[in-house]
Amino acid sequence: MAQSWGRKVIHSARASEDDVQPSSGASKEATAVYQNAGKAFALIEQHRTPPDPQAYALWYAYAAGEDAQVVERVDQLLANKTTLSPYDIDSIYQELLLPDTGQAATQSIGGAIEKEIESVLEIIQQSVSTNVTYQASLNDVETRLPDASSGGGLASLVSRLVSDNRRMIDTTKELSQGLSDSQKQLATLHQELEEVRNQCMRDPLTAIANRRAFDDRLEEEISHAFASGGKLCLAMADIDLFKQVNDNFGHQTGDSVLKMFAQCIKGNIKGHDMVARIGGEEFGIILPQTDVVSAYNLLVAIKSELKASEVPVEGDPTRIASVTASFGVARLEAGMTMRGLIEQADKYLYEAKKAGRDKVKAQGL
Structure with a gap:
């Protein structure tokens, strides 16, 4: 077809x-x-x-x-x-x-949560109604008690009181069980919702953050840096000659290279640092509370580790060695927008490519 x-x-x-x-x-x-x-x-x-x-x-x-x-x-x-x-x-x-399946799943789970909350409210309303009915019965017994001088009348009131009390106990037990079941279901739904949200912010191939998560986090870190007066650096990284890897060894091997690079970066950053796959073979690295010199040294270490690594070729004893990447680093400056910071880092990335690849180019260095 x-x-x-x-x-x-x-x-x-x-x-x-x-x-x-x-x-x-x-x-x-x-x-x-x-x-x-x-x-x-x-x-x-x-x-x-x-x-x-x-x-x-x-x-x-x-x-x-x-x-x-x-x-x-x-x-x-x-x-x-x-x-x-x-x-x-x-x-x-x-x-x-591709249609946003994550959004559809979020809406579906959200609808289920709303229904479960409605169920909880119905249980509470039913419990309130039952309590009102039971209180009315107690008030009625209390009213009739002084006139129940005969043994038969008193016994009838006691019997009614015992019957109402048993019915109240059974209803309360049933409502408590329903409330407990709803609470468990809500906990499960909230967990599923959190998992879907995490998946929507994660690149499915490399298991690191995706572009959406990157944009959200970078905007947050820029706001925090301006508010606190702290430092912030952004690095853009791109695997060199990646198209040749796909053309010569196939996309499965290309995927292995992407995964290796993602894990190489992830293994070297720490704390509130973040790495995300921006798209294709391009990655973004957010480095809060980091100056340009420290960022430069970190990326040199990542570059060296990547170059020393090897990637197996699917269905072949061959192993790809000396995979390299280029890096561009920019620091956040007063009045700079998120787009401006990204463009600045991209500018240095382009300079690294132009200088022969396998380079780190940083602002002021």
Whole structure:
């Protein structure tokens, strides 16, 4: 089925953009869809992209121009090469175009929590109602007690009191059990919700933080640094010639390199430091309470450890050695925005690449 889809896309891509036209009387929305589809097919052919559903979804989103992140990411990649690799396409698709299953799961669990809370409130309301009824019965017995001079009347009131008391005990036990069950269910749901939230903030391949978590944390650390007058450095890291690893050894080996690099960084940072996979082979390292010299020395150590490591090749006795990465470091300065800090670190990362790769470039060093 995938091959059949691919043949259809190739055939359509060979048509010019103007050949893809809506039928007469189509709405503006339909016309835009047809036009963007034509542009997507043309882009697939122009950039020699594999004609599969993910590639079409990517180029359609790029042609539509409604998602600024997709446009920016594609433009960045095309600035350095003429085509997008399958890995590039998959990375952008997974990060920016795949439906947010985490959000759907969060909403589902949230709905279950609401229902369970409603159940708890019903139990409490029922308990209050039962207490009111029991209190009314006690008041009635108390009212009748002075007139129950005969043994038979007194025995009747005592019997009623005992019966009401037993019923109250049974109802209370039942309500307590229901409340206990609801509390356990709420605890389970809250735990599941926390797990889903953690998954939404974690890169599934490397098990470190993802771009969303990185953005949230960096914004938080910048605010804290400005409020406290503390130091903050940001490092951007990029694995050198990573495309060659994928092309020569396959994506499974490429994934192993990404995992190794992530763990190499994670094993060297500490405290409130944070490493995140920004996308593809690019990583961000947030270093609170760290000056530029200390950040530079840390990254040199990480760079050296990475270069000395080896990665096995899937299904082959070969091991990849001397994997290198480039690093750029910037420090937070007065009035600097989060975007400005990232751009500054990216600038030094570019300088490290330009200087021959396997380098650390830092502000002022």
